[in-house]
Amino acid sequence: MTDTASRPAVDPETAGAPENSGPVDYTPLNRRRLIAPGPVEVEPRVLAQLAQPQMHHRAPEGVAKLTQTRAQLTELLGAPGYESVIVTGSGTAAFEGALVSLVPGGAKVVSAQAGKFSERWGEMAGRFGYDTRTVSRPWGELLDPAEVAHAARDAHTLLVTHSETSTGALHDLQAIVAAAKADNPDLLVIADCITSYGVAELRPEEWGVDVIVSGSQKGTATPPGLGLLLFSPQARERLIPDTTRGFYLDMQRELKGQMAGSTPQTPAINLIYALSASLERLLSVPREVLWAEKKRQNDALIAAGVAMGARSWASRTSPAVTVLCPPEGIGGKAVAAQLAGMGQRALPGQAPHEDTVFRVSNMGYADRYDALSIAGILEDALGALGAKFERGAGVAAAWNALK
Amino acid sequence: MTDTASRPAVDPETAGAPENSGPVDYTPLNRRRLIAPGPVEVEPRVLAQLAQPQMHHRAPEGVAKLTQTRAQLTELLGAPGYESVIVTGSGTAAFEGALVSLVPGGAKVVSAQAGKFSERWGEMAGRFGYDTRTVSRPWGELLDPAEVAHAARDAHTLLVTHSETSTGALHDLQAIVAAAKADNPDLLVIADCITSYGVAELRPEEWGVDVIVSGSQKGTATPPGLGLLLFSPQARERLIPDTTRGFYLDMQRELKGQMAGSTPQTPAINLIYALSASLERLLSVPREVLWAEKKRQNDALIAAGVAMGARSWASRTSPAVTVLCPPEGIGGKAVAAQLAGMGQRALPGQAPHEDTVFRVSNMGYADRYDALSIAGILEDALGALGAKFERGAGVAAAWNALK
Numbered sequence: 001m002t003d004t005a006s007r008p009a010v011d012p013e014t015a016g017a018p019e020n021s022g023p024v025d026y027t028p029l030n031r032r033r034l035i036a037p038g039p040v041e042v043e044p045r046v047l048a049q050l051a052q053p054q055m056h057h058r059a060p061e062g063v064a065k066l067t068q069t070r071a072q073l074t075e076l077l078g079a080p081g082y083e084s085v086i087v088t089g090s091g092t093a094a095f096e097g098a099l100v101s102l103v104p105g106g107a108k109v110v111s112a113q114a115g116k117f118s119e120r121w122g123e124m125a126g127r128f129g130y131d132t133r134t135v136s137r138p139w140g141e142l143l144d145p146a147e148v149a150h151a152a153r154d155a156h157t158l159l160v161t162h163s164e165t166s167t168g169a170l171h172d173l174q175a176i177v178a179a180a181k182a183d184n185p186d187l188l189v190i191a192d193c194i195t196s197y198g199v200a201e202l203r204p205e206e207w208g209v210d211v212i213v214s215g216s217q218k219g220t221a222t223p224p225g226l227g228l229l230l231f232s233p234q235a236r237e238r239l240i241p242d243t244t245r246g247f248y249l250d251m252q253r254e255l256k257g258q259m260a261g262s263t264p265q266t267p268a269i270n271l272i273y274a275l276s277a278s279l280e281r282l283l284s285v286p287r288e289v290l291w292a293e294k295k296r297q298n299d300a301l302i303a304a305g306v307a308m309g310a311r312s313w314a315s316r317t318s319p320a321v322t323v324l325c326p327p328e329g330i331g332g333k334a335v336a337a338q339l340a341g342m343g344q345r346a347l348p349g350q351a352p353h354e355d356t357v358f359r360v361s362n363m364g365y366a367d368r369y370d371a372l373s374i375a376g377i378l379e380d381a382l383g384a385l386g387a388k389f390e391r392g393a394g395v396a397a398a399w400n401a402l403k
Numbered sequence: 404m405t406d407t408a409s410r411p412a413v414d415p416e417t418a419g420a421p422e423n424s425g426p427v428d429y430t431p432l433n434r435r436r437l438i439a440p441g442p443v444e445v446e447p448r449v450l451a452q453l454a455q456p457q458m459h460h461r462a463p464e465g466v467a468k469l470t471q472t473r474a475q476l477t478e479l480l481g482a483p484g485y486e487s488v489i490v491t492g493s494g495t496a497a498f499e500g501a502l503v504s505l506v507p508g509g510a511k512v513v514s515a516q517a518g519k520f521s522e523r524w525g526e527m528a529g530r531f532g533y534d535t536r537t538v539s540r541p542w543g544e545l546l547d548p549a550e551v552a553h554a555a556r557d558a559h560t561l562l563v564t565h566s567e568t569s570t571g572a573l574h575d576l577q578a579i580v581a582a583a584k585a586d587n588p589d590l591l592v593i594a595d596c597i598t599s600y601g602v603a604e605l606r607p608e609e610w611g612v613d614v615i616v617s618g619s620q621k622g623t624a625t626p627p628g629l630g631l632l633l634f635s636p637q638a639r640e641r642l643i644p645d646t647t648r649g650f651y652l653d654m655q656r657e658l659k660g661q662m663a664g665s666t667p668q669t670p671a672i673n674l675i676y677a678l679s680a681s682l683e684r685l686l687s688v689p690r691e692v693l694w695a696e697k698k699r700q701n702d703a704l705i706a707a708g709v710a711m712g713a714r715s716w717a718s719r720t721s722p723a724v725t726v727l728c729p730p731e732g733i734g735g736k737a738v739a740a741q742l743a744g745m746g747q748r749a750l751p752g753q754a755p756h757e758d759t760v761f762r763v764s765n766m767g768y769a770d771r772y773d774a775l776s777i778a779g780i781l782e783d784a785l786g787a788l789g790a791k792f793e794r795g796a797g798v799a800a801a802w803n804a805l806k
Contacts (some may be wrong), residue, residue, distance in 0.1 A: 026688065026695075026771070028684075028687045029684075029687075029696050030770045030771075031446075031770045031773060044447070044450075047447075051454065281431075281432075284431045285431050289428075289432070290432065293429045365434060366434060367432060367433045367434045368429070369433070369776035369777075369779045373775055373776045374772075375775075376772045376775045376802060377772050379802075392799055392803060395775065395799070396795055396798070396799060399782075399794075399795050399798045402779070
């Protein structure tokens, strides 16, 4: 049976509702879900951390919590040689901290771009007056390691995005860094791992990534407000003392403070407690299990979409976000709006590709059975918008991928 | 493909986990769910009510909240002629309040029994020395209206259970009350609607049910702690002043106080705020939509179970709880234990039928997409226990029933 029905509704006849004329909608009874690529669903146990009697970051417990959380952040990637910094700010703040604290004035910075977020890092480097060059591929495509390496052959720093949240591409960070460093061993690599950290396979030591940047509201399933950084030993040596391109985001001073147990400025300490509680759950399995399971969940969502006539924008897909070109005749904005009407917070594409795709994610405190739920939600949403597919095709494809 | 695999595990090869020998289990990453027939999942917005600055039940806001909540409770059943009472206690406390406040000493009470909970009401009536008779059917079967009517032909009060949570049977309350009152128009009917209130079709005015009893942790998706009662005008006239069989549970005094805006004793006022918030959501759709949607969700779970070789214990099923006899060779306790190991809190049967069945429910703050999740969870659980079925059969059956 082909399902082209409008929004699912209760049949008043079977519902025994003689006083209601016409079909009524059950969707007000839906559970509201965040299925966007951040912020994500947060475990109640993690949220409860926020509401403890107000903790103080200079008290011994606050100092211990900062130290514990920083250790958990490196443990999540199996990178004991790295040192982490927790910034009170967004992932962008953390990225800026890495940039201005590591790159001297006038240095050559190469920005590898293939989507909204990677473009932002180039814009940021330009703002600070660095000798900024871009090497780019169209949105949705993958960066070419050889092209990036060629562009970065005489650069000081390479800015590269691992999981491009605007297109759903998981760039081959390992290959890109290997190629670029083969030509330029002193190249500093700052990687936007905002949506890949804690979600996709990421081995900074083995791959030679100098700085990992992320944010609390993505794979670590914590409310927004914290930027996360991991610095390699080599990067730490290259941190600039007293940079003139920032004060709050001076990572040299911040790292020094945090390694001694405290932040130079007041941190969002409640969020740090929450982050630690969330990392505890992620650390309860080998990281390979976490990565494999998140990949499987995302693959299931892609399979569901494909079974309904959608297609993945990217060929190498990020496990953090399912970016789908909707079935013919349906725009990404309409899908996101339909989902919102069902109480499910997803996203359309990003300008100028708002209508090209829609974006959903199972990145946060959500499991494989939630991915199955999302497949059902997508069936109802796309069906309501007139997509033609056999009812059950999306759900079956998702479940099959979750084997 | 027939799935007889043990608990789903990550393949270390595809997971790229060379250091892990043997398959590792992803289940620690599961989201924990309450899928038992109470307590149930509670909406965060409802939980947040509990944590407001401590409210006072004698303050004008507390008085207004009690009055508002009592009105919501009758509105949920479309029974404006009824008056509700909120007891701080369990559903059993509420039932006891109805019994001792309505039935004079020595009166004949008939207890209609076909499961654990209906048996409890007979035991309770015996404890108070009423002339207690039982009319019963084996667990899992339905009460026969004619049998019940015959037993109650000269009784003062009939105690009857609408949704029998131990067996999954939805007794035909309408037919039972119609038959019993045809023979005995003065019969007082106290109905255990603990798991049917806010879940199953229930029309106390049209059906002639004098007292409805429920609890906060079931269909109203609120934490436990409140017993809920609705009294018909006829029942209110028959409330006994100064009953000697109770003080705290004296409903005559309680109703009088609550109709004037306050409770004689200190109520769990935080829970009343939470209950009101939860009722707001349930009242956002016509009650027929709520009933139809909850029935559809439960039918989906039964369909999933049947597709995997399980069967419903009851022929007329309660939408509040899915009570399934597991596939051959598998006990109810093993299923509940397997689900618990997966982070999913369900229940086995109740003594002496612990192993006959297992019980799951989507009664609380959970929607049709959560029912789909539970179908997947049941596939993994029953598959791990060796049940033979085609993978996807349960999920497909559930999704088909959710049309």
